[in-house]
Amino acid sequence: MDSIKVFSPGSVTNLSCGYDILGFCLDKVGDTITVTKTSEKGIKISSIDKYNLPTNINQNVAGIAAQAMIKDIKLDYGFDIKIKKGIKPGSGIGSSAASSAGVVFAINKLIDYPFSDLELIRFAMEGEKFVSGSYHADNVSPILLGGFTLVRSVKDLDIIKLPNPKGLIATIIRPEIEIKTSDSRKVVKSKVTIDKMVQQSANLAAFISSLYTEDYDLMSNSIVDEIIEPDRAILIPEFYNIKDISIKSGAIACGISGSGPAIFALSKNNKIANDILNKMSSHFNSVNISYNGFVSIINSEGVKVID
Numbered sequence: 001m002d003s004i005k006v007f008s009p010g011s012v013t014n015l016s017c018g019y020d021i022l023g024f025c026l027d028k029v030g031d032t033i034t035v036t037k038t039s040e041k042g043i044k045i046s047s048i049d050k051y052n053l054p055t056n057i058n059q060n061v062a063g064i065a066a067q068a069m070i071k072d073i074k075l076d077y078g079f080d081i082k083i084k085k086g087i088k089p090g091s092g093i094g095s096s097a098a099s100s101a102g103v104v105f106a107i108n109k110l111i112d113y114p115f116s117d118l119e120l121i122r123f124a125m126e127g128e129k130f131v132s133g134s135y136h137a138d139n140v141s142p143i144l145l146g147g148f149t150l151v152r153s154v155k156d157l158d159i160i161k162l163p164n165p166k167g168l169i170a171t172i173i174r175p176e177i178e179i180k181t182s183d184s185r186k187v188v189k190s191k192v193t194i195d196k197m198v199q200q201s202a203n204l205a206a207f208i209s210s211l212y213t214e215d216y217d218l219m220s221n222s223i224v225d226e227i228i229e230p231d232r233a234i235l236i237p238e239f240y241n242i243k244d245i246s247i248k249s250g251a252i253a254c255g256i257s258g259s260g261p262a263i264f265a266l267s268k269n270n271k272i273a274n275d276i277l278n279k280m281s282s283h284f285n286s287v288n289i290s291y292n293g294f295v296s297i298i299n300s301e302g303v304k305v306i307d
């Protein structure tokens with residue numbers, strides 16, 4: 001095989017109670033990446049269709065992840081990368097992760113799978129470090145493993161795949177502003193009180209339990225964030241109104257997706273998820289804020305080969 005085309009989806013992370021450790025994979029919205037073997041060694045990014053992203057491999061997450069991957073293996077060929085961006089950078093649904101995870105997944109197939117999923121997560125995380133300033137695998141893990149994932153440790157690379165309850169649907173809405181992950185991380189306070197730590201641990205544990213038992217009341221009570229959300233909400237126009245609308249319209253929960261500005265809501269079925277999208281959209285229309293919204297299943301498969 002000399003060339004491969006993959007679809008690398010977006011992802012929603014943190015889920016309010018799991019900053020930097022929880023995430024799930026979206027469906028349909030994502031990057032389409034073509035990687036072709038070249039006689040010239042090394043990595044080249046020959047095209048990125050939009051958003052003025054750098055094609056210099058040392059300044060692009062995909063180039064950085066790909067270089068981390070091939071640096072210790074002997075190959076007598078190289079790779080050309082073409083990326084069609086389906087996710088706007090700075091949107092909160094894992095734009096950089098989709099590119100870095102998609103590229104390492106594609107190269108691994110072209111070189112006959114020498115690397116495990118966990119090793120791919122480690123390489124993709126190099127791209128995340130480059131854009132955000134810190135190692136976090138909460139976006140790249142659900143893209144590479146599918147469904148919901150929990151990152152117990154990035155140092156030991158201990159990633160746990162969680163159950164994906166049937167029927168659970170996400171609504172995503174993103175006001176048309178860009179928030180850089182690095183900026184959004186700067187507003188998060190570095191200290192937390194012991195009572196908040198205890199509550200957040202309890203919420204996280206309860207959320208994990210709710211995925212196993214499909215107990216949506218417990219899920220609703222546990223997708224709560226008293227630590228990060230108050231700091232970041234000020235960056236996102238209408239956040240609390242949108243959250244209020246979602247909950248009143250029957251969402252199980254609603255919160256900031258990743259580092260924002262996207263907002264996610266989880267619902268028990270497609271009808272509620274679409275109703276929430278309509279109501280969120282009406283609200284943004286009424287206050288003259290441009291937005292982009294969609295409804296998505298939780299994608300169990302993750303990144304996949306399309307050609």
Ligand code: HSE
Pocket residue numbers: 013014019020021132136138139181184185258259
């Ligand atoms: N967990 C990360 C954050 C996701 O919230 O900053 C953004 O990539």
